[in-house]
Amino acid sequence: MADIKNSADLSPPSEIIGPLAWLRSNLFSSPLNSISTLIGLYIVYALFIPVIDWAFVSADWLGNNKDACSLKGACWVFVIQRLDFFIYGFYPDAEYWRVNIIFVLLALLIMPQMVEKAPYKRFSGWFFLTGFPIIAGVLLLGGILGLEPVSTDKWGGLLLTLVISFVGIIAALPLGVLLALGRRSKMPAIRIICTAFIELWRGVPLISVLFMASVMLPLFLPDGANFNKLLRALIGIVMFQSAYMAEVIRGGLQAIPKGQYEAAASLGLGYWKSMSLIILPQALKLVIPGIVNTFIALFKDTTLVLIIGLFDLLQTVNSAIVDPNWPQVSTEGFVFAGFVFWIFCFSMSRYSIALERKLDTGHKR
Amino acid sequence: MSQPGVGILINFNLGINLSEDFASRGVPASKPPPWNDPFIRSMFFQVIAVLLLGYCFYSIFDNTLTNMEKRGITTGFSFLSEEAGFGILMSLIEYDETYSYGRTFFVGLLNTAVVAACGIILATSIGFIIGIARLSNNWLIAKLATIYIEIFRNIPLLLQIIFWQIAVLQTLPGPRQSLRIGDAFFLNNRGVFLPDPKFGKEFIFVISAFLISLISAYIFKIWAKRTQEKTGRQYPVVYVSLGLIIGLPTIIFFLVGMPLTWEYAKLERFSFSGGANIIPEFISLLWALTMYTAAFIAEIVRSGILAVDHGQTEAARSLGLRNSLTLRLVVIPQALRVIIPPLTSQYLNLTKNSSLATAIGYPDLVSVFMGTTLNQTGQAVEIVAMTMAVYLTFSLVISMFMNWYNKRVSLVER
Numbered sequence: 089m090a091d092i093k094n095s096a097d098l099s100p101p102s103e104i105i106g107p108l109a110w111l112r113s114n115l116f117s118s119p120l121n122s123i124s125t126l127i128g129l130y131i132v133y134a135l136f137i138p139v140i141d142w143a144f145v146s147a148d149w150l151g152n153n154k155d156a157c158s159l160k161g162a163c164w165v166f167v168i169q170r171l172d173f174f175i176y177g178f179y180p181d182a183e184y185w186r187v188n189i190i191f192v193l194l195a196l197l198i199m200p201q202m203v204e205k206a207p208y209k210r211f212s213g214w215f216f217l218t219g220f221p222i223i224a225g226v227l228l229l230g231g232i233l234g235l236e237p238v239s240t241d242k243w244g245g246l247l248l249t250l251v252i253s254f255v256g257i258i259a260a261l262p263l264g265v266l267l268a269l270g271r272r273s274k275m276p277a278i279r280i281i282c283t284a285f286i287e288l289w290r291g292v293p294l295i296s297v298l299f300m301a302s303v304m305l306p307l308f309l310p311d312g313a314n315f316n317k318l319l320r321a322l323i324g325i326v327m328f329q330s331a332y333m334a335e336v337i338r339g340g341l342q343a344i345p346k347g348q349y350e351a352a353a354s355l356g357l358g359y360w361k362s363m364s365l366i367i368l369p370q371a372l373k374l375v376i377p378g379i380v381n382t383f384i385a386l387f388k389d390t391t392l393v394l395i396i397g398l399f400d401l402l403q404t405v406n407s408a409i410v411d412p413n414w415p416q417v418s419t420e421g422f423v424f425a426g427f428v429f430w431i432f433c434f435s436m437s438r439y440s441i442a443l444e445r446k447l448d449t450g451h452k453r
Numbered sequence: 454m455s456q457p458g459v460g461i462l463i464n465f466n467l468g469i470n471l472s473e474d475f476a477s478r479g480v481p482a483s484k485p486p487p488w489n490d491p492f493i494r495s496m497f498f499q500v501i502a503v504l505l506l507g508y509c510f511y512s513i514f515d516n517t518l519t520n521m522e523k524r525g526i527t528t529g530f531s532f533l534s535e536e537a538g539f540g541i542l543m544s545l546i547e548y549d550e551t552y553s554y555g556r557t558f559f560v561g562l563l564n565t566a567v568v569a570a571c572g573i574i575l576a577t578s579i580g581f582i583i584g585i586a587r588l589s590n591n592w593l594i595a596k597l598a599t600i601y602i603e604i605f606r607n608i609p610l611l612l613q614i615i616f617w618q619i620a621v622l623q624t625l626p627g628p629r630q631s632l633r634i635g636d637a638f639f640l641n642n643r644g645v646f647l648p649d650p651k652f653g654k655e656f657i658f659v660i661s662a663f664l665i666s667l668i669s670a671y672i673f674k675i676w677a678k679r680t681q682e683k684t685g686r687q688y689p690v691v692y693v694s695l696g697l698i699i700g701l702p703t704i705i706f707f708l709v710g711m712p713l714t715w716e717y718a719k720l721e722r723f724s725f726s727g728g729a730n731i732i733p734e735f736i737s738l739l740w741a742l743t744m745y746t747a748a749f750i751a752e753i754v755r756s757g758i759l760a761v762d763h764g765q766t767e768a769a770r771s772l773g774l775r776n777s778l779t780l781r782l783v784v785i786p787q788a789l790r791v792i793i794p795p796l797t798s799q800y801l802n803l804t805k806n807s808s809l810a811t812a813i814g815y816p817d818l819v820s821v822f823m824g825t826t827l828n829q830t831g832q833a834v835e836i837v838a839m840t841m842a843v844y845l846t847f848s849l850v851i852s853m854f855m856n857w858y859n860k861r862v863s864l865v866e867r
Contacts, residue, residue, distance in 0.1 A: 114592035121591050128593035277499035281506060291848040292841045293805035299823055300841075303833045307520045308513045388609035395811055402612050409619070418620040426608045426616070433607035 143423070154414050166417040167424045170408050174424070177244015177399050183236060186227045187247055193220065194250075202439065221258055224251075240318040244399035246428065248318075252325060252390045252400065257383050259326045264333025265372075269363060271334065272341055282334075289331035294389055297324045302396040321393050329386050336378040340371035373447065380440035384433050391429075401425055517834060524831070532830045533558070539825055541816045543732050554826050561821035562843060568735065568817065569804040569847075572742040576803060577796075579743060580750025587755050598751065606748035611809050613745055617737035618813040628724050637717060639725065644736060646718035649729040653712025662705040663698070670694035734815035738807065746803045750796065757792035758784065789862045797855035804847050818843060 102108050115125045146161030149168070157163035167174070176187055197216045200206035228251070231237035243251065270282030289297065301324030305315065315323070344367055352362030372379075394403035405421040487493050521528060533555035540550055545563045548556060587598035605613070623642055626632070631641040639646040670693070677688040706713075718728025761784050769779040810817040811824060818840060827836045 114590070117590065124589065124591045124594050128591070128597055131597060132593075275495050275499050275502075277503050281502060288841075288845070291845040293808040293819070293844055295808045295811060295819055296823060296837065296840055296844065299819070300837050303827065304517075304837055307517045307833060310512075310516050310519075384607075391609040391611040392809070394611070402609070402615070406615065406619075416624065418624070419616075422612060422616040422620050426612055429609050429612065430604070430607045434603060437607065 157415055157417075159415060162420050162423070163415070163417055164420060166408075166414050166420055173245060173408060174401060174404050175246045177248055177404055178242040179238060179244065179247065180236070180242065183230070183238060186230070186235070190224045190227055193223070217258060221254070224254075240316050243318065245404045246401045248393075248399060249387075249390050249401045252318075252322065252393060252398075253383070253387045255322055256325045256329050256386050256390070259322075260329035260333045260386075261379070263326065263330035264337050265368065267330060267334035268337035268341055271338055286331045286334050289328050290335070294325070294328050294392055295395055297328045298392060298396050300324065301327075317396065317398060321396060321398060325386070325390070325393075329382070332382050332385070333379070336375050336382055337371065339378065340373075340375035341367065343374050344371050376447065377440045377444040380436055380443065384436050384440075387432060387436070388429065401428060521834075526831050528832075528834070530835055532832050532835075535830075537826070537829075539829070541821060542814070543735065543816055554830065557826050558818075558822050558839065561816060561818035564815070564821070565804075565807055565810075565817040565819075565843075568739055568742070568810070568815070569807045571739055572746065572803050572807065573800050575739070575743040576746035576750055576799075579747035581754050583747060584751035584754025584758070587751060588758060602748045602751050604748075605744050606752070610741060610745045610806055611812055613741040614738055614809055614813055617741050618734065622733040622737050628720060631720075637715075639718060639720075642733065643724060643730070644733040645731040646725050647729045647731070648715035648717050649727065651714045651716055653714070655709040655712035658709050659702050659706045659712070663702040666697040666701040670697045673697070732815075734810070734813050737813060738810050738815045742803055742806060745806075746799055749799050749802075753792055753795045753799065754788075757788040757790075760791045761787045786862065790859075793855060793859045793862060797852055797859075800851050800855070801848050804851065805844060808844075 100106075103112065116122045142161045144161075146158070148156050148158050148161065148163050148165050150156060151165045152169060153165075154163075156165040172181075172184075176184055179187060197212055197220060200209050200212050201216075203209075206212075226232065227235070228243070228247075229238065229240075267282050267286055270278050271286060273279050273282070298321060301320045302317065305320050305323065309315075348366055348370065349362070352366040355362075357365065390400055391402045393400050394406065399407070402425050405425045409418040409421040484490075518528070534553050536550075537552055537554050537557050538550050539557075541548055541557065541560050543564060544560045545567060546556075546560060548560050583598045583601055586594050587602065589595045589598070622644075625640065625642045628639075628641050628643060631639040631646075633639045637648050673688075673693055674690050677690050681687055716727050718725040718730070765783055765787065766779055769783040774782065807817060808819040811820040814820065823836055823840045827833060830836070
């Protein structure tokens with residue numbers, strides 16, 4: 089028998105495996121590809137390096153007035169100094185703790201929703217939608233339980249942005265469900281009314297709705313009935329958002345197989361029972377990603393309230409950058425505001441994608 | 454029959470069965486009581502809904518009339534013919550302070566239309582490029598496209614508009630230190646200055662030549678298609694059409710003696726005179742709208758292309774089609790089917806979003822008409838109704854056009 093000598097295994101050729109091969113197949117597989125890579129590299133060089141240099145390398149972080157700004161890069165001192173204003177608006181300093189409690193509570197309630205098998209998930213979800221708004225409202229408004237009353241025109245910054253988007257979603261969801269059911273109703277009058285309502289709000293820009301809410305709502309109401317500015321804006325946003333929500337939910341209702349409706353009917357359930365026990369739980373589960381996406385759109389749209397004179401996050405930044413005590417800090421302010429919005433929207437969109445993957449198991453038609 | 458009737462109907466049927474059962478035992482069959490009759494119930498609810506809505510409208514109408522009377526505002530559209538008395542930054546039609554409020558409506562309308570049209574064209578082109586780039590097999594390009602999309606679509610549009618206006622365009626150097634390309638193009642904090650084309654009388658020949666070549670190219674395309682279907686012979690339609698559309702007007706242009714001159718912008722003491730000026734508000738609005746919407750369109754394009762089964766590409770290859778033909782004849786037509794409906798809603802969004810112009814003072818419909826004109830006249834109801842009607846019409850027209858196009862490209866099933 090021939091003597092077989094074991095030689096050491098040869099490593100695979102570098103053209104197939106390893107960083108070099110990766111470069112070849114992903115960046116330089118063809119002449120056209122190589123040119124694209126070079127263009128891409130140039131974009132990175134021309135865009136990213138100056139931005140990183142501006143934002144981190146030559147930026148100023150420490151200090152407490154404009155002397156700390158060297159003007160070579162971003163002056164984050166400005167943002168740090170005005171952070172309280174960006175977060176709380178004109179909310180009185182002494183009452184910040186109330187807002188902080190709400191922020192902490194909000195974070196505590198959101199966290200279990202992100203975890204697959206958190207304890208009391210269902211309970212915390214319902215509390216988030218029902219109990220939390222009441223607690224938050226009491227804490228923010230004050231006036232009872234010995235809390236100092238704070239009028240709504242003192243609210244501002246991130247606080248106001250969160251309040252508007254949260255109230256918007258909480259109120260738009262049930263309205264949207266009703267409108268979606270109405271649009272699919274077999275009663276022609278109800279169907280026409282709901283369809284007209286939905287299409288009207290979806291056809292006009294939010295800004296004109298806000299204008300209408302702030303200019304025309306006082307005209308529509310009998311004398312004496314007067315809302316404050318925030319409530320008027322909220323009414324406009326809820327009307328607008330409920331129309332979009334209705335269309336999302338209608339998509340879910342349409343995706344439920346007819347057998348489910350028939351099964352509900354054959355069990356002898358009435359309309360409201362069959363909807364609330366059989367159809368809506370399935371339909372809403374299907375459209376949770378769509379609802380999250382609507383919420384992202386609403387969250388971005390809250391910036392529009394600055395046009396009717398409310399101080400949301402963007403408007404606080406907008407008014408802070410014209411402060412003559414600071415040099416040219418507009419870019420820093422907007423980058424900060426953009427970053428805050430981006431964090432919220434990006435994480436929500438990731439959440440929605442993850443949900444979509446998780447829920448992509450049930451029946452679909 | 455009503456939805457609430459679904460359940461009722463069952464009870465009703467059950468009732469009949471039972472009563473038949475009873476009937477056999479001698480109990481008389483009875484119709485259901487009227488409050489359980491699905492038809493009567495549905496009529497009842499509808500009448501209530503209509504009455505409620507009617508009452509709502511009536512009380513709103515009544516309150517509005519009383520409130521307006523109290524403030525001394527007369528209703529009606531007669532204010533439209535009054536003199537406006539305010540200037541507008543940018544106008545495509547002739548306008549100054551002496552024109553009427555009705556005219557301000559059209560100035561605003563045209564400004565909205567122009568920014569929406571430019572935005573739709575630009576956002577579509579950039580969106581398609583980015584969407585395809587995101588699918589590129591070049592790792593770097595795909596990652597860059599992803600970064601672009603994730604940054605721009607997750608930041609509020611209003612913030613982007615204000616950022617470009619305040620942080621970028623307003624911090625540009627003044628007219629004296631303009632950024633420039635030669636003596637023709639200038640960029641400064643007053644906007645962009647371009648050479649203004651001045652057309653001679655003979656330019657009409659060039660335009661008619663262009664129209665003629667368009668029509669003949671179209672006829673050639675039809676003829677080439679027919680011939681190909683009959684004989685199988687192919688003609689280079691693209692090259693011939695391009696030659697016709699570009700070549701013929703160019704020849705005519707030189708033949709009639711080049712009836713086109715450019716008026717350059719000249720730097721005076723403080724600003725530019727002459728030339729065409731694009732105001733910074735327009736640039737920042739258009740730029741932000743384009744970048745924002747392009748990010749959404751890119752995602753739509755990507756999902757549309759991914760929705761085409763890979764087997765389709767393989768089938769086309771196995772038929773012997775070249776790569777470009779595979780794309781043009783097999784992949785793109787099928788991808789368009791998925792792309793068109795969401796693309797429509799993006800176009801509608803862009804048109805509606807152009808109303809954010811108010812925040813930076815670009816004189817669009819909302820800012821001119823619903824802003825200045827409303828403030829001066831106080832005719833809130835009429836003005837808001839007119840503005841909303843315009844946007845509703847825009848929405849309907851765009852969605853009708855896109856529905857028509859969608860029907861053209863949609864699947865024709867056996």
